Amino acid sequence: MECGPAVLTVSSSYLGVDGHVGRTPLVRLRHFSEATGCEILGKAEFMNPGGSVKDRAALGIILDAEKSGALAPGATIVEGTAGNTGIGLTVIGHARGYRSVIVIPETQSPEKISLLRTLGAEVLTVAEKPYSDPGNYNHIARRLAEENRWYWANQFDNLANRQAHFLTTGPEIWEQTNGTIDAFVAAVGTGGTLAGTALALKEKNPLVAAVCADPYGAAMWSWFTLGNPSVNDGDSHAEGIGQSRLTRNLEGLTVDEAYRIPDQEAISAIHQLLREEGLFLGLSSGINIAGAVRYAREHGPGKTIVTILCDSGAKYLSKIYDRKWLEQEGLDPDLRLVS
Ligand code: PMP
Numbered sequence: 624m625e626c627g628p629a630v631l632t633v634s635s636s637y638l639g640v641d642g643h644v645g646r647t648p649l650v651r652l653r654h655f656s657e658a659t660g661c662e663i664l665g666k667a668e669f670m671n672p673g674g675s676v677k678d679r680a681a682l683g684i685i686l687d688a689e690k691s692g693a694l695a696p697g698a699t700i701v702e703g704t705a706g707n708t709g710i711g712l713t714v715i716g717h718a719r720g721y722r723s724v725i726v727i728p729e730t731q732s733p734e735k736i737s738l739l740r741t742l743g744a745e746v747l748t749v750a751e752k753p754y755s756d757p758g759n760y761n762h763i764a765r766r767l768a769e770e771n772r773w774y775w776a777n778q779f780d781n782l783a784n785r786q787a788h789f790l791t792t793g794p795e796i797w798e799q800t801n802g803t804i805d806a807f808v809a810a811v812g813t814g815g816t817l818a819g820t821a822l823a824l825k826e827k828n829p830l831v832a833a834v835c836a837d838p839y840g841a842a843m844w845s846w847f848t849l850g851n852p853s854v855n856d857g858d859s860h861a862e863g864i865g866q867s868r869l870t871r872n873l874e875g876l877t878v879d880e881a882y883r884i885p886d887q888e889a890i891s892a893i894h895q896l897l898r899e900e901g902l903f904l905g906l907s908s909g910i911n912i913a914g915a916v917r918y919a920r921e922h923g924p925g926k927t928i929v930t931i932l933c934d935s936g937a938k939y940l941s942k943i944y945d946r947k948w949l950e951q952e953g954l955d956p957d958l959r960l961v962s
Contacts, residue, residue, distance in 0.1 A: 658961035660924025681711030683787025703764035706735030785819035793823020836914025
């Protein structure tokens with residue numbers, strides 16, 4: 624019997640990894656729900672093929688660029704990223720025949736940087752510089768695109784990012800909660816997740832609250848509550864979030880609540896979830912969950928609150944899951960967020 628590939632172009636209803644972005648489970652965070660009398664639910668975005676919420680934006684940006692003709696077959700995609708968008712663009716890019724060049728600040732976790740290299744991205748690590756500095760990683764990516772005629776994904780200001788969440792994350796959450804959701808909580812990196820998801824949910828029901836959970840050292844809390852994006856005091860170890868400007872993806876979004884979350888609350892949340900519920904998450908997920916708990920305490924009981932479990936703790940073993948590192952930073956993983 625012949626078992627070689629007689630017809631290579633045979634069509635199939637089975638999909639490659641680029642067909643399996645999204646449709647992630649909604650996980651009940653039991654302790655946080657029971658302690659607050661609310662349903663606190665986490666969208667398990669770490670289960671995407673590239674391991675983060677940014678796979679949705681990466682796929683959305685690639686599909687949009689293919690449609691507009693900006694991305695030719697075999698082209699190179701270049702992007703400035705804290706890591707996860709680069710991982711998404713590389714994984715999904717490979718599945719669709721592109722190569723990737725990733726510009727990443729050297730302050731990001733060594734796990735993400737070596738993962739990007741292993742996945743086959745060409746990685747350029749650069750010094751961490753503010754957006755106003757021409758040496759900022761985004762500006763370097765834009766210049767590389769111009770000089771080499773590569774495609775620049777431009778996740779911060781490319782609206783295909785939030786559109787991906789508007790078309791997928793929001794409708795999935797609406798369906799998974801049978802329309803009972805009261806509040807959606809997310810931190811801001813590009814703002815694509817918060818804006819796209821919240822706008823979709825508010826279109827279904829304008830009473831769904833959009834809630835921003837902001838780390839210290841970022842400007843979103845002050846933008847949403849005081850109307851000016853000034854960077855507040857302090858700093859955060861959360862990677863992938865902490866925005867200092869109003870990106871295009873945030874334009875037109877109004878939120879109902881904004882909270883500033885100290886790193887200790889986020890550390891308490893993720894270590895408690897690991898010990899007590901078997902969930903292994905990165906620190907931005909902790910900022911989100913701590914924000915959801917604050918909303919539950921202020922507006923509960925009886926609310927259904929959804930937040931994003933952005934990525935896995937495996938990308939941060941040498942930092943937020945390293946006891947010595949935590950001790951050096953004055954962070955206590957044994958403190959629980961709720962009793
Ligand atoms: N958490 C992590 C770990 C991320 O990498 C990012 C994206 N940079 C976010 C949260 C924020 O997502 P968004 O860019 O959609 O605001």
